[in-house]
Amino acid sequence: MTESEHGQRTETVQRPTPVAAHDVIARGFDRDAIVTVFGRCTVDYDGRATSYLEAGDRHVMFKPDGAALVHTDEGQQPVNWQPPGCDHDVYCEDGALVLESRRSTPDERLTVRFQELFQVSALSGSDENDLALVGTEEDLRQRILEAPSLLEAGFTPLATERDTPAGAVDIYGEDDAGRAVVVELKRRRVGPDAVGQLRRYVDALERDFHADAMVRGILVAPSVTDRAARLLDDHGLEFVALEPPAE
Amino acid sequence: MTESEHGQRTETVQRPTPVAAHDVIARGFDRDAIVTVFGRCTVDYDGRATSYLEAGDRHVMFKPDGAALVHTDEGQQPVNWQPPGCDHDVYCEDGALVLESRRSTPDERLTVRFQELFQVSALSGSDENDLALVGTEEDLRQRILEAPSLLEAGFTPLATERDTPAGAVDIYGEDDAGRAVVVELKRRRVGPDAVGQLRRYVDALERDFHADAMVRGILVAPSVTDRAARLLDDHGLEFVALEPPAE
DNA sequence: AAGTCGATATCGCCA
DNA sequence: TGGCGATGTCGACTT
Numbered sequence: 001m002t003e004s005e006h007g008q009r010t011e012t013v014q015r016p017t018p019v020a021a022h023d024v025i026a027r028g029f030d031r032d033a034i035v036t037v038f039g040r041c042t043v044d045y046d047g048r049a050t051s052y053l054e055a056g057d058r059h060v061m062f063k064p065d066g067a068a069l070v071h072t073d074e075g076q077q078p079v080n081w082q083p084p085g086c087d088h089d090v091y092c093e094d095g096a097l098v099l100e101s102r103r104s105t106p107d108e109r110l111t112v113r114f115q116e117l118f119q120v121s122a123l124s125g126s127d128e129n130d131l132a133l134v135g136t137e138e139d140l141r142q143r144i145l146e147a148p149s150l151l152e153a154g155f156t157p158l159a160t161e162r163d164t165p166a167g168a169v170d171i172y173g174e175d176d177a178g179r180a181v182v183v184e185l186k187r188r189r190v191g192p193d194a195v196g197q198l199r200r201y202v203d204a205l206e207r208d209f210h211a212d213a214m215v216r217g218i219l220v221a222p223s224v225t226d227r228a229a230r231l232l233d234d235h236g237l238e239f240v241a242l243e244p245p246a247e
Numbered sequence: 248m249t250e251s252e253h254g255q256r257t258e259t260v261q262r263p264t265p266v267a268a269h270d271v272i273a274r275g276f277d278r279d280a281i282v283t284v285f286g287r288c289t290v291d292y293d294g295r296a297t298s299y300l301e302a303g304d305r306h307v308m309f310k311p312d313g314a315a316l317v318h319t320d321e322g323q324q325p326v327n328w329q330p331p332g333c334d335h336d337v338y339c340e341d342g343a344l345v346l347e348s349r350r351s352t353p354d355e356r357l358t359v360r361f362q363e364l365f366q367v368s369a370l371s372g373s374d375e376n377d378l379a380l381v382g383t384e385e386d387l388r389q390r391i392l393e394a395p396s397l398l399e400a401g402f403t404p405l406a407t408e409r410d411t412p413a414g415a416v417d418i419y420g421e422d423d424a425g426r427a428v429v430v431e432l433k434r435r436r437v438g439p440d441a442v443g444q445l446r447r448y449v450d451a452l453e454r455d456f457h458a459d460a461m462v463r464g465i466l467v468a469p470s471v472t473d474r475a476a477r478l479l480d481d482h483g484l485e486f487v488a489l490e491p492p493a494e
Numbered sequence: 495a496a497g498t499c500g501a502t503a504t505c506g507c508c509a
Numbered sequence: 510t511g512g513c514g515a516t517g518t519c520g521a522c523t524t
Contacts (some may be wrong), residue, residue, distance in 0.1 A: 003250060003259075003261050009365050010261065010285065010365050010366045012250075012259060012261070012366060014250050014257065014259070032320070034285075034306055034318075034320050036283070036306070038257065038281075038368075038370045038372070040372070045502070047502065048382070048435075048502040049380055049381060049382030049383065049491075049501095049502045050380070050381045050382050050493075050502090051378050051379060051380040051381065051502080052378075052379045053376060053377075053378050053379070054375075054376035055376065056372075056373065056374030056375060056376050057372025057373055057374055058372070058374060059281055059283070059308070059370060061306070061318065063318075063320055063321065063322075064320055064321075065320065065321045065322070067321070067322060067323045069318075069323065071281075071308065071310075071316075072374045073279075073281055073310055073311055073312065073372065073373075073374060074310065074311075074312045074314070074331065074374075075310075075312065075314060075331060075519095075520090076314045076316065076328055076329075076330050076331060076519070076520090077503090077519065077520080079378055080378070080502090081323055081502080082323075082502095083323050083502090083504075084321065084322060084323060105510085106502090108502075118256050118257050118370070118372070119257045119259060119368065119370065121285075121366065123285045123306060123365070123366065125285070125287070125303070125304025125305070125320065125365070126303065126304055127303030127304055127305060127319045127320060127321075128301075128303060129300060129301035129302065129303050130300075131298050131299075131300050131326055131327070132298060132299045132300070133296055133297070133298040133517080134296060134297045134298065135295070135296035135297055135517075136296065136515085136516085136517090137515065137516090138515095161508095165474075165477075166439065166474070166478075167439065167474075167512095167513065167514075168508095168513085168514085186515090187515085187516085187517090188516090188517095189496095189497095191497065191498065191499090192413070192414070192447065192497095192498080192499095193440065193443075193444075193498095193499090196440070196443035196444070196446075196447065197440075197443070197514085199443075200439060200443060200478075225496080225497060225498085226497085227412075227413075227414075227497075227498085228497095231447075244296075246297075292517075294517065295517040296517045297517090298517080322504090322505085323504065323505090324504060324505075324518090327517090328517085330517095330519075330520095352495085353517090355517080380502080382502075383500085383501080383502090384500065384501085385500095414497095414498065414499080415498085415499090415523095433500095434500085434501085434502095435501090435502095436511095436512095438512070438513060438514090439513080439514095440513090440514090444499090472511085472512060472513085473512085474512080474513085
């Protein structure tokens with residue numbers, strides 16, 4: 001019934017009683033294990049919104065950093081969850097196992113009540129390494145800073161994250177003729193939102209520079225949607241097709 | 248070593264050989280189980296971006312709908328994943344267990360190579376029920392449609408999702424004086440983005456109505472940030488503080 | 495298949 | 510801690 005692996009890497013029980021499950025889970029919380037429960041349960045959430053989920057078979061994971069996840073057999077996203085930083089709790093109520101995860105600011109609570117327990121595990125391990133990711137907006141920025149002519153001949157970057165009343169501009173610089181240029185970067189094909197964002201930056205800078213100034217706004221992305229293209233045109237903004245580096 | 252629960256609800260092996268793990272996983276795929284593996288692994292992703300993760304102890308879940316999730320002991324989000332609709336595959340390579348999940352459009356591949364296997368499970372269950380959620384933007388819309396005076400005395404809703412060249416307006420109506428009103432709803436405190444969105448709708452409608460028209464734009468949300476408040480003011484837009492229904 | 499937008503978005507950064 | 514923007518955003522809905 002109980003499988004406890006050498007050195008306590010994993011502790012797993014099949015079809016445990018609520019009390020036996022409580023034991024394994026409480027021990028798992030103590031030694032900062034990943035606790036998983038597969039069983040038939042109902043789920044209540046109350047916080048930023050409110051939700052209730054009728055009984056069904058689900059996979060529940062409580063992490064030592066305070067995150068909680070309830071997964072069904074479908075979908076990439078959990079059906080219910082709690083972000084890291086929550087306090088986990090396990091108890092038996094009316095003979096049933098209950099897992100709970102709470103936090104404040106905002107006040108939120110997730111409660112999972114089990115009608116049936118198929119498998120309960122406490123999994124311990126270590127993970128020192130971080131993900132190495134390539135192809136982000138930051139990579140696209142580096143690409144342009146290293147070769148400004150990719151944007152246009154004669155472009156000179158002057159600052160990144162330049163602050164304006166509307167927020168920080170991705171790349172600020174000037175063109176061949178010495179005109180101010182605001183560059184907004186997107187790693188993917190863009191819709192109307194990105195145009196609005198660029199427009200806010202251009203407006204803010206033109207205001208900063210007072211009346212006479214002319215500020216160019218250039219959107220850099222692999223491509224744009226039709227609606228976004230028309231918005232760019234309406235507002236006198238420009239577009240340069242460019243992708244993040246591939247490798 | 249192997250725990251197979253009555254009726255095959257769960258099949259779990261502790262510290263299996265790669266071949267034994269392959270067996271359990273292949274059987275799990277066959278009967279549409281949720282397959283979980285806890286072990287030391289490296290993870291490769293190549294598709295919309297590219298990433299690599301050095302060896303560490305992680306919890307891997309492959310769902311019967313084609314979703315895949317790699318979780319560390321931290322964070323609500325998986326460190327790597329694959330959306331539903333992917334094809335799962337399991338095989339042994341150089342004596343190591345490999346799990347792979349691919350899709351096309353876009354061409355993406357996730358590969359998990361295990362150096363050590365601590366626990367492998369195939370979990371079967373059923374879940375008929377959907378989540379009942381309260382407190383969304385849709386709930387806020389209903390609240391205003393049922394009691395338009397919450398927005399302002401004399402407001403009359405005329406349409407929801409009214410189409411404009413800039414997109415669909417949340418609520419379109421007219422005020423006491425018969426002026427056109429565009430209402431943009433947000434369930435949470437809003438920043439500059441929402442103001443830009445409302446502005447696009449107002450501009451588009453004023454253009455539609457030709458020169459003489461005056462269109463009011465009202466942002467409805469629990470609250471606004473300072474910058475958003477100034478943007479509202481700059482563009483002659485209004486704000487009404489209102490939350491989605493609580494229960 | 496592509497466009498658009500909401501989300502209990504989450505996450506990281508910075509004031 | 511709140512504001513702000515990126516995300517391999519995801520997911521739903523519409524065209």
